[in-house]
Amino acid sequence: MISVADARAALLDLVKPLDVETLRLADTAGRVLATSVSARRDQPPFDASAMDGYAVNAAEVEQHAMFKVVGEAAAGHGFQGRVGAGQAVRIFTGAPVPQGASFVVIQEDVHRKGDLITLSNDPGTNSNIRARGCDFAVGQTVTAPRRLSPADVALLAAMNIAELPVRRRPVVALLSTGDELVMPGQTPGPDQIIVSNTFGLKALLEQHGAEVRVLPIARDTDSALRTAFTLAEGADLVVTIGGASVGDHDLVAGVAQSLGLERSFYKVAMRPGKPLMAGRFGPRAMVGLPGNPVSAMVCGRLFVVPMVEAMLGLPDQPDRLKRAPLAIALPRNGPRAHYMRAMWTGDRLTPFDNQDSSLLSVLAQAEALVLHPPNAPAAAVDDLVEYLTL
Ligand SMILES: Nc1nc2c(c(=O)[nH]1)N[C@H]1C(S)=C(S)[C@@H](COP(=O)(O)OP(=O)(O)OC[C@H]3O[C@@H](n4cnc5c(N)ncnc54)[C@H](O)[C@@H]3O)O[C@H]1N2
Numbered sequence: 001m002i003s004v005a006d007a008r009a010a011l012l013d014l015v016k017p018l019d020v021e022t023l024r025l026a027d028t029a030g031r032v033l034a035t036s037v038s039a040r041r042d043q044p045p046f047d048a049s050a051m052d053g054y055a056v057n058a059a060e061v062e063q064h065a066m067f068k069v070v071g072e073a074a075a076g077h078g079f080q081g082r083v084g085a086g087q088a089v090r091i092f093t094g095a096p097v098p099q100g101a102s103f104v105v106i107q108e109d110v111h112r113k114g115d116l117i118t119l120s121n122d123p124g125t126n127s128n129i130r131a132r133g134c135d136f137a138v139g140q141t142v143t144a145p146r147r148l149s150p151a152d153v154a155l156l157a158a159m160n161i162a163e164l165p166v167r168r169r170p171v172v173a174l175l176s177t178g179d180e181l182v183m184p185g186q187t188p189g190p191d192q193i194i195v196s197n198t199f200g201l202k203a204l205l206e207q208h209g210a211e212v213r214v215l216p217i218a219r220d221t222d223s224a225l226r227t228a229f230t231l232a233e234g235a236d237l238v239v240t241i242g243g244a245s246v247g248d249h250d251l252v253a254g255v256a257q258s259l260g261l262e263r264s265f266y267k268v269a270m271r272p273g274k275p276l277m278a279g280r281f282g283p284r285a286m287v288g289l290p291g292n293p294v295s296a297m298v299c300g301r302l303f304v305v306p307m308v309e310a311m312l313g314l315p316d317q318p319d320r321l322k323r324a325p326l327a328i329a330l331p332r333n334g335p336r337a338h339y340m341r342a343m344w345t346g347d348r349l350t351p352f353d354n355q356d357s358s359l360l361s362v363l364a365q366a367e368a369l370v371l372h373p374p375n376a377p378a379a380a381v382d383d384l385v386e387y388l389t390l
């Protein structure tokens with residue numbers, strides 16, 4: 001058995017950043033920017049009015065001052081002349097501030113009669129002008145690698161970048177094995193259950209940017225597994241679920257090795273998830289997840305998500321554990337790192353009583369995984385523990 005940290009390092013060794021593709025800006029949300037890009041313009045490209053009102057020379061602004069309105073500046077239609085002494089230009093939000101003007105008096109502070117305005121209220125000291133380039137200036141960069149948020153996409157649009165270099169999404173083939181499994185919506189036999197891990201992992205990995213292919217469930221025979229593996233052709237990563245343990249029907253390792261898997265490890269000192277396996281499988285990586293549903297999901301979160309991120313070219317961020325006090329005591333731990341499903345009780349964490357790795361109802365309620373390290377002594381109420389937010 002190897003440690004969680006060694007398993008993580010070995011898994012990251014199996015993958016590398018994928019190719020770069022160019023996409024239209026509108027298709028890039030959630031994708032990972034592969035090369036830094038720079039603004040092609042200043043924003044705003046001119047000094048712009050932030051309010052609807054009247055553009056005047058700041059030196060002339062005082063309560064009761066009067067101006068003659070000589071023209072109009074609207075967004076998309078600037079005023080072409082110059083604002084002279086005693087003059088004002090009617091201006092709207094987003095319009096270029098005309099030459100000669102340096103202050104926008106909001107219309108609420110103005111009394112207008114015909115072409116004449118009087119500053120009826122104190123206009124204050126805020127000029128209501130957004131200086132050219134105050135948002136960003138030409139050449140300002142958005143630095144890669146970066147997963148693009150909706151706000152990033154808006155920023156890149158404003159920078160006039162219509163196409164972007166992004167990493168190809170890693171294709172992950174998910175292969176569930178077991179005679180007991182049927183798809184949701186089917187009628188299970190008396191000894192059967194509904195496959196669940198595939199759906200949880202698909203959701204998890206898609207959330208982190210993978211393109212997931214769900215392969216048909218493989219029966220517990222060598223030939224069914226062989227066929228299933230051939231369907232993973234073209235994937236960057238094959239993830240098997242189940243059949244990883246030591247039982248007579250746990251065939252995954254044997255079949256994969258007969259097809260050329262170079263195993264890099266088998267078994268990790270953790271709970272849940274001990275019978276985790278991984279290796280290089282021809283041109284792709286393979287991870288064999290344990291079948292117990294919580295084990296598969298926890299290993300997916302701790303190990304497969306970082307592999308997806310590495311293929312997307314994102315920097316390795318060893319799961320940054322936070323610390324919080326315990327709401328209940330914990331017994332001493334054995335030799336495996338225990339990732340305990342827990343929920344918040346105020347600002348303290350309460351691991352669930354039942355940590356069995358089959359309990360999806362507990363996992364679904366859990367808000368955090370509390371890490372009880374290998375061979376840790378018993379922990380008391382209010383002792384600080386490390387945790388990972390789910
Ligand atoms: N003698 C030993 N037995 C077991 C050991 C051990 O060390 N010695 N380890 C246990 C641990 S820990 C785990 S975890 C499991 C892992 O077993 P497998 O990876 O071989 O998984 P299966 O036996 O195929 O299934 C376990 C359990 O999970 C259900 N399952 C499987 N796949 C799915 C799926 N896609 N969706 C929903 N549920 C699934 C399956 O029906 C079983 O109930 O081994 C222990 N045994």
Ligand code: MOO
Pocket residue numbers: 270271272273274275290292295357358
């Ligand atoms: O390692 Mo198993 O995953 O505890 O049920």
